[in-house]
Amino acid sequence: MLDFKSFAPEETIAQVDQANREIAHTIQARSPGWVVLWSVWRRRFSAFGCWTSAQSVIIDAVDAEELIREMQSIMVENWHQSERHA
Template sequence: MATPAKDPGHVRRRGHRRRGAEPARTDPPGAEPAASPDSATELARDLESGHPGWVILWRRWARRYWAFPLWIANAPEPIEAGHVQDLLAQMSDIELQHSPPATNG
């Protein structure tokens, strides 16, 4: 008797993987490898200190960055991205649409 995992005619439901198998990659082709959770958290802190008016978090469980613009009273949903370059591009778009306050530096 063939087991489902060894039966060539067995079709595994979409989204299910063999026990012990690595999860499928969802990053676009050519994307840089995901940062380790600790380095991603540190990078989020560095980004936040370099971008006043923003709160930037690394969502470890989702492996994504979140950014919140603090100067917009009726702020839209937080922006999110899997890679820093994507996050910075979205932050620039928000800053162009809603000019951030001037910083005293």
């Protein structure tokens, strides 16, 4: 049987959610063309590309670092594609 007391975090869930919302806001402020949010229900960061594209760009990540890496990867990929079509 699991002892849930041993899993009690030092921070409350509400504190973690607030911190992650602030992180999402900061990432969005530094990333033109993206809408970034923290999903309380899903416990993930999400980023939505807001530019004209043949496909919607939606990224989900468990932490901010992963989200930023994926966003940068998509931006580089889109830049290379635009260079090929120019």
